Amino acid sequence: MNAGATPRVVRELHDDILVVTINNPPVNALGVDVRRGLLEALETAATLAQVRAVLLVGAGRDFLGGADIREFGQPPQAPALPDVCNRIEASTKPVIAAIHGAALGGGLEVALAAHYRVALPSAKLGLPEVLLGLLPGAGGTQRTPRLVGARAALDLMLSGRHIGAKEALTLGLVDRIAEGDEPQDAGLAYARELLAQGAPLRRTCEATALADRAAQQAAIDAARAETAKKARGLFSPAKIVDAVQAALDLPFDEGLARERELFVECLDSPQRAGLVHAFFAERATAKSPELRGARPRPIHSVGVIGGGTMGAGIAVALLDAGLPVTMIERDEAALARGRANVAKVYDGLVVKGRMTADARAAVLARWQGSTAYDALAEVDLVIEAVFEEMAVKQAVFAQLERVCKPGAVLATNTSYLDIDRIAAGTARPADVIGLHFFSPANLMKLLEIVVPAQVAPDVVATAFELARRLRKTPVRAGVCDGFIGNRILAVYRQAADRMMEDGASPYQIDRAIRAFGYPIGPYEMADLAGGDIGWATRKRKAATRDPAARYVQIADRLCERGWFGQKTGRGFYLYPEGARSGTPDPEVEAIIAAERQRAGIAPRAFSDDEIVRRYLAAMINEGANVVDQGIALRPLDVDVTLLHGYAFPRYRGGPMKYADTVGLPQVLADIRRYAEEDPVFWRPSPLLVRLVEEGADFDSLNKTGVAHA
Structure with missing residues (x-):
């Protein structure tokens, strides 16, 4: 001392x-x-x-x-x-x-x-x-x-x-x-x-x-x-x-x-290093450049647009934090379903003995609903959680602009859409921000705070303060298709789909990814989330898809049959009589074989190690692009996003920490080898190339905070 x-x-x-x-x-x-x-x-x-x-x-x-x-x-x-x-x-x-x-x-x-x-x-x-x-x-x-x-x-x-x-x-x-x-x-x-x-x-x-x-x-x-x-x-x-x-x-x-x-x-143990990295990274993501000198706006009451799974989950998260919630739905029937979705969560807690009936009643007394946007006239923050379509979102924001008081924060829960476009469609773009919750929103810890170009710093500060009150782990993200997490997910899912079409079964891929430390594999996750979600996204992006890029259609064939996963009883797996865990489906394997034949692909065998290396190389490479383009502030922001939103095994620290552990030269060598067969998909990230040339690693960028040129 x-x-x-x-x-x-x-x-x-x-x-x-x-x-x-x-x-x-x-x-x-x-x-x-x-x-x-x-x-x-x-x-x-x-x-x-x-x-x-x-x-x-x-x-x-x-x-x-x-x-x-x-x-x-x-x-x-x-x-x-x-x-x-x-x-x-x-x-x-x-x-x-x-x-x-x-x-x-x-x-x-x-x-x-x-x-x-x-x-x-x-x-x-x-x-x-x-x-x-x-x-x-x-x-x-x-x-x-x-x-x-x-x-x-x-x-x-x-x-x-x-x-x-x-x-x-x-x-x-x-x-x-x-x-x-x-x-x-x-x-x-x-x-x-x-x-x-x-x-x-x-x-x-x-x-x-x-x-x-x-x-x-x-x-x-x-x-x-x-x-x-x-x-x-x-x-x-x-x-x-x-x-x-x-x-x-x-x-x-x-x-x-x-x-x-x-x-x-x-x-x-390397696990200790990964877990300690995750511990520090979670604390670092609570800091954002916009927070310097900015004070959050007061939040005493919140509006939620939409009472479906996501809207109800967001409402529960807000109610759990002690905030009054006003839910807006299009008609009385939808509003009743929204309230039922909220009440169901608390009913479950009462049944399990984790909440008294009186406490449940007290929480639900802070919920009110309406079919009229005018009910939001005095709320301090509104979170929109409606259908993932630009025209629908823009219509909602037009209503919010009309009824919300000056200074109210207008947030969208979009997973992919351009928040700059949403903000530009209003007369108050400084009040508009992205709050991307993950389902179930009352349980998942991650909150991507998406920062559009014209947002006011105190609105960003308000979003981070809300995350603290909700006990969420916030990660600042820039605007792009999918932000940090879903953008990276789209790429490593494509890597899995290519392996599936080239000869690996979806069941082997899932097993290999589980063995790496994930709780479930990518196709089990697709069935859990609902195949129709990804299908809608693929159709939305079809017009802008690179015609030179390979497109694997297997998932589309399943969706065309109405096989959307657990909610329909079959997807990549069969779910007999509402089962939560699936069994392999011979019909899916037949569809995969037919798609290989249509694409002129002679299937080959993949080892589990090769599956994991390709899957993670795609994830790491796109993570590097996200950092290089300033969508994520630092590699650690990618790590926290994948840890809390996408079930990356925590003891490995996140994909960027894992890349440092195995060595960036090895990762880059793998990508260059894969590029020999598919140069359009496997384009090495400029940041990854630069770091290898400099003998540096991703963690060096966490320390300096300077990630992109």
């Missing part, structure tokens, strides 16, 4: 209790100065005879928010957090942790090393290291199961979820809940009570929740089986189970050593 800087750990004697306050804003992260300060405080407590107990508290809104993310990727600095936790536990004077706000990751591990824990109602406890491809590495995998048992410990560590004070008390993670909002007062009162009782040192390493070995082994076995089924190639969850097994099998010190071995294995 620099001379004269505010100490990160402050010691203050209150009678016979040494109060140790962590003061490292904004979240009291466990940086090296905090770790050193904690050790110094414990040494001070040990040497001062008048000190009978130590109280650990956090300044500000949190106890300890976990690791200092600024140290990620840096050489480790002593003392290491495991040594700090072990020193806390070894104290010969009782150490009490008073927890308020966040006690996450290493912060909870510090609290677990204390001898007693009191929580305030604001406390949020968790061990979320799995979300970064890691495991709790400061004794968390050894102390937690000894304190609360293997099942509860594994649930916390494998889910990464945060729990409140009441659940923490029920589990046994904390000893009591204190009312109020002053952690120091609550902690001092508890410490004095413990001293008056002559309470013994109670080291968590000696806790006995693992005593029933058979029951604990059964819990570990169940978690191992569930992890193997659900983790889909993730590395750290299995290591977490191994660490808890060590807690059951080994003495505490040996268990700590095993935890450290497993932690280092996770640290060295």
